[in-house]
Amino acid sequence: MTREAGRSRGVAVLGSTGSIGTTALRVIARQPGRFHVVALTAFANSALLASQEAATQPSYVGLVSPNGKKPPASWRIGASALVEAATRDDVDIVLNAVVGAAGLDATLAALEAGKRVALANKETLVMAGELAAAACARGGGEIVPVDSEHSAILQCLGRRDRNDVRRLIITASGGPFRTWTPAAIGGATLADALRHPTWSMGRKITVDSATLANKALEVIEAHFLFGLPYESIEVVVHPQSVVHSMVEFVDGSVLAQMGVPSMELPVLYALTHPERVRDDGVPRFDPVAHSPLTFEPVRLADFPALRLGLEAARSGGAAPAVFNAANEQAVALFLEGKMQFADIAASIDAALAQLGSMSGRDKVSLLAADAAARAHVSARAERN
Numbered sequence: 001m002t003r004e005a006g007r008s009r010g011v012a013v014l015g016s017t018g019s020i021g022t023t024a025l026r027v028i029a030r031q032p033g034r035f036h037v038v039a040l041t042a043f044a045n046s047a048l049l050a051s052q053e054a055a056t057q058p059s060y061v062g063l064v065s066p067n068g069k070k071p072p073a074s075w076r077i078g079a080s081a082l083v084e085a086a087t088r089d090d091v092d093i094v095l096n097a098v099v100g101a102a103g104l105d106a107t108l109a110a111l112e113a114g115k116r117v118a119l120a121n122k123e124t125l126v127m128a129g130e131l132a133a134a135a136c137a138r139g140g141g142e143i144v145p146v147d148s149e150h151s152a153i154l155q156c157l158g159r160r161d162r163n164d165v166r167r168l169i170i171t172a173s174g175g176p177f178r179t180w181t182p183a184a185i186g187g188a189t190l191a192d193a194l195r196h197p198t199w200s201m202g203r204k205i206t207v208d209s210a211t212l213a214n215k216a217l218e219v220i221e222a223h224f225l226f227g228l229p230y231e232s233i234e235v236v237v238h239p240q241s242v243v244h245s246m247v248e249f250v251d252g253s254v255l256a257q258m259g260v261p262s263m264e265l266p267v268l269y270a271l272t273h274p275e276r277v278r279d280d281g282v283p284r285f286d287p288v289a290h291s292p293l294t295f296e297p298v299r300l301a302d303f304p305a306l307r308l309g310l311e312a313a314r315s316g317g318a319a320p321a322v323f324n325a326a327n328e329q330a331v332a333l334f335l336e337g338k339m340q341f342a343d344i345a346a347s348i349d350a351a352l353a354q355l356g357s358m359s360g361r362d363k364v365s366l367l368a369a370d371a372a373a374r375a376h377v378s379a380r381a382e383r384n
């Protein structure tokens with residue numbers, strides 16, 4: 001995509017009231033003349049969304065849910081709000097910061113419409129990576145990752161070809177249970193799981209970071225973004241979250257991208273890639289203050305959600321969509337206090353055993369696999 005010099009680019013921020021959405025609005029506000037907000041969407045009405053509208057003066061505000069306080073008459077309400085926002089003519093970049101498979105249609109529609117999708121909503125790619133690639137090819141859109149690990153990989157790759165790459169090394173903080181015994185992890189509470197050591201994020205991804213399901217989602221995301229086989233994508237635990245990921249090239253050289261654990265830079269870079277722009281609001285890195293940097297092997301046996309996700313990735317077809325949907329449903333139940341921590345992985349395991357070999361080439365079959373996995377997890381939770 002070529003950037004027309006000097007023109008401010010319109011950004012649709014989907015999921016504007018969330019952790020990434022609010023970060024994105026802060027980042028955009030620091031770049032007047034370069035980016036401006038043209039659309040905002042959120043799940044439900046809130047005072048935060050109203051204040052975001054007042055601050056950014058977008059031409060479109062959309063809500064998915066009609067429940068709650070009556071919104072202004074100018075706001076659009078309904079399931080089509082995300083796609084409407086993502087495909088508007090005044091939108092150049094769609095920042096998809098919706099959580100979960102609910103972001104899929106907007107990503108696909110934006111890519112078909114030739115937009116840049118700055119993608120935080122990794123569940124979209126996990127569920128339907130091939131459909132996203134096909135939508136890019138048809139419509140001329142592109143995906144630029146917001147996830148910090150994938151932003152790091154993109155920055156390390158520069159203009160190099162994937163044939164120059166031997167291995168991607170994705171770092172993981174290890175989450176709140178990195179040093180816990182398996183027995184203690186089994187008894188973890190919701191409060192324990194929500195206490196992330198290095199990142200402040202939405203509740204779903206925070207739980208995913210405690211089970212390490214998030215790293216499985218990220219390995220699949222990397223596979224689709226960068227076109228590398230799963231044998232060439234590894235995970236290493238790095239408790240300080242300073243090295244955001246690494247790329248090993250065929251000559252043995254390893255490049256890493258570093259910085260303080262903050263989403264401000266990955267969000268900004270997803271908007272400006274391949275350019276870099278000055279932003280004094282991004283927290284500065286002090287190597288001495290952040291030392292030492294350490295690395296550990298990942299405890300695959302003690303974090304079964306990661307192992308299950310990696311197995312689903314290799315199976316392909318609908319298995320990643322089943323993994324993702326089972327995880328989303330189990331995490332939702334865990335967040336409601338209706339499921340134990342250890343049952344998240346057990347639910348995913350059971351759903352994959354039953355549904356993991358469903359076919360998954362087209363959207364209809366992927367949506368069917370997604371729905372079946374959610375129903376499987378709910379039914380199992382009812383029985384237990």
Ligand code: NAD
Nearest residue numbers: 015016017018019020042043098099102120121122201202
């Ligand atoms: P969040 O829960 O804080 O925010 C989610 C946003 O999406 C909110 O605006 C909410 O209103 C909206 N939303 C929720 N359900 C929706 C639905 N069904 N339809 C439409 N809108 C809906 O989540 P977050 O932490 O900002 O994460 C957003 C995405 O970014 C996730 O996919 C997450 O994995 C990814 N991500 C987040 C971080 C982070 O630091 N928070 C880092 C990397 C990737």
Ligand code: MG
Nearest residue numbers: 147148149218
């Ligand atoms: Mg990440």
